[in-house]
Amino acid sequence: MTQYIPVTTCHDCGLLQQISHMPEDGAVKCCRCAATLRKRERVKPEKSIEHTLALVITALVLLAISNAFPIVQVDAEGHEMASTLFGCVKYLFTHDMVFLAGLVFLTTIGAPLIQLTGLLYILLPLNFKRIPPFAPQIYRLVRIITSWSMLEVLMLGILVSVVKLSAMATVAPSIALWSFALLMIVIAAILNDVDKEMLWGLISPDTKGRDTQQYKSGVQLTNCHNCHLIQALSAEHTSSCPRCKADVHWRKPDSLNRCTALVIAATVLYIPANLLPVMVVSSMGKTEGDTIISGVMYLATNGDLPLAIILFIASICVPTIKLVILYLLLITVHFKSQWRPKERTQLYRLTEFIGRWSMVDIYVDTLMAAMIQIQGLIVIEVGVGAVAFGAVVVLTILAAKAFDPRLIWDGMEKEK
Numbered sequence: 001m002t003q004y005i006p007v008t009t010c011h012d013c014g015l016l017q018q019i020s021h022m023p024e025d026g027a028v029k030c031c032r033c034a035a036t037l038r039k040r041e042r043v044k045p046e047k048s049i050e051h052t053l054a055l056v057i058t059a060l061v062l063l064a065i066s067n068a069f070p071i072v073q074v075d076a077e078g079h080e081m082a083s084t085l086f087g088c089v090k091y092l093f094t095h096d097m098v099f100l101a102g103l104v105f106l107t108t109i110g111a112p113l114i115q116l117t118g119l120l121y122i123l124l125p126l127n128f129k130r131i132p133p134f135a136p137q138i139y140r141l142v143r144i145i146t147s148w149s150m151l152e153v154l155m156l157g158i159l160v161s162v163v164k165l166s167a168m169a170t171v172a173p174s175i176a177l178w179s180f181a182l183l184m185i186v187i188a189a190i191l192n193d194v195d196k197e198m199l200w201g202l203i204s205p206d207t208k209g210r211d212t213q214q215y216k217s218g219v220q221l222t223n224c225h226n227c228h229l230i231q232a233l234s235a236e237h238t239s240s241c242p243r244c245k246a247d248v249h250w251r252k253p254d255s256l257n258r259c260t261a262l263v264i265a266a267t268v269l270y271i272p273a274n275l276l277p278v279m280v281v282s283s284m285g286k287t288e289g290d291t292i293i294s295g296v297m298y299l300a301t302n303g304d305l306p307l308a309i310i311l312f313i314a315s316i317c318v319p320t321i322k323l324v325i326l327y328l329l330l331i332t333v334h335f336k337s338q339w340r341p342k343e344r345t346q347l348y349r350l351t352e353f354i355g356r357w358s359m360v361d362i363y364v365d366t367l368m369a370a371m372i373q374i375q376g377l378i379v380i381e382v383g384v385g386a387v388a389f390g391a392v393v394v395l396t397i398l399a400a401k402a403f404d405p406r407l408i409w410d411g412m413e414k415e416k
C-alpha cells in the first residue's frame with residue numbers, strides 16, 4: 001500500500017519533515033538545525049496585500065525624497081558643502097572608482113528601487129484581483145535583489161560620517177537624513193509584512209499549498225532555493241521550479257569549488273585592503289593616507305571610542321570572522337567531518353547575517369570624500385585600499401551564497 005505524508009524539507013540541512021500545525025505565534029523551526037521553516041504572518045491574509053501595498057508606495061516616496069535632497073549640510077571655514085547620495089556615486093565615478101561607484105549605487109539606490117518597483121508591479125494589480133504578466137519571475141528577482149539592499153548599513157555609515165565630519169566642520173542634518181531613517185524602518189516593515197507563501201499562492205495559483213502537498217514516500221524531494229517550493233527531482237537531480245522557474249538542484253552545483261575560489265580571492269585582496277590607505281587627506285600641503293587600522297586607532301586615541309569600536313567590529317572583526325568561518329566550513333565539509341553540524345550550520349547563518357555590515361567603512365569613506373572638497377584647504381579622497389576592501393566584502397558575500405549548508409549534513413547518520 002502507498003503511504004502518503006504531508007512534508008517539507010529544511011533549506012539549511014535538507015531534512016525531510018512534517019509540519020503538523022502552525023503555532024499561534026512565532027515560527028516553525030527545523031527539528032534538526034533550528035532553521036526557520038515557516039513564519040506566522042503578522043497581518044490577516046485579506047488585509048495583507050492592501051497593507052503591504054500602502055507601505056511600498058510610502059517607501060517609494062521616501063526613496064525619492066532621500067535621493068532628491070543632500071544628506072547633510074557641511075559648513076567648514078565659511079565653505080558650504082552638501083551632496084546627495086547620487087552625488088556621492090557620481091564623485092566615485094568621476095574619480096576612476098567605477099567598481100566602488102557601482103557597488104554603492106547597487107546597494108543604496110539600485111537594489112531598493114528594483115525591490116520596491118517590483119513589489120508595486122505585483123501588488124497593485126493583485127489588489128484589484130488581477131495577476132500581472134511574469135509575476136513569479138519578477139518576484140523571484142525581488143527576492144534576489146533584496147539581499148543586496150543595504151540601507152540599514154548606509155544609515156550607520158551616515159551616522160558615523162556625521163560624527164567624524166562634526167570634528168572638522170559644522171554639520172546640519174538635512175531632510176534626506178530623516179527620510180533615509182524612515183525608509184529603513186518602512187522597508188523592514190515591508191519585509192516583515194509580506195507573507196511569502198500567500199503571495200506565491202496568489203501569483204502562481206497552480207502551486208498553491210504545494211509546500212505541504214502529499215508525496216509518495218521514497219521519492220527524492222528538495223526545496224527550490226529561491227521560493228522554497230518542495231518538489232520531486234528528476235533522475236539527473238535537477239529540474240526547473242514550476243513556481244518561480246529557477247533551476248532546482250539537489251545540492252547547489254559545484255558549491256565547494258565555487259566557494260573555495262571566492263574565499264581564496266577574498267583572502268588575497270584582504271592584504272591590500274588592510275595595507276593600502278582607504279582614505280587620503282590633503283591639508284595645508286600635507287598628504288596623509290589612512291588605512292582601516294590606522295583610522296580606527298586614530299579615532300580610539302582621539303576620544304571617539306564608541307565610533308572606533310563600531311568601525312573595529314564592522315571593518316576588522318566581521319571580514320576576518322567571516323573568512324575564518326568559511327574556511328572552517330570548507331575544510332570540515334571537504335573532510336566529511338561529523339563535528340557539531342548544528343553549530344556549524346548556525347555559524348553559516350551568522351556569516352550570511354553579518355557580511356553586509358562591513359560596507360559601513362565604504363559608505364563612510366565615500367560620504368567623507370564627497371562632502372569635504374575645499375581646494376587649497378582640505379581635500380579628502382577615497383584611497384585604493386577601499387576598492388580592495390569593497391571587493392573583499394562582495395567576494396565573501398558571494399562565497400556565502402555559493403556555499404550549500406546542506407553539505408554539512410550529508411554523510412551524517414542516515415536520516416530517519
Ligand SMILES: [Zn+2]
Nearest residue numbers: 010013030033
Ligand atoms: Zn534543518
Ligand SMILES: [Zn+2]
Nearest residue numbers: 224227241244
Ligand atoms: Zn522556485
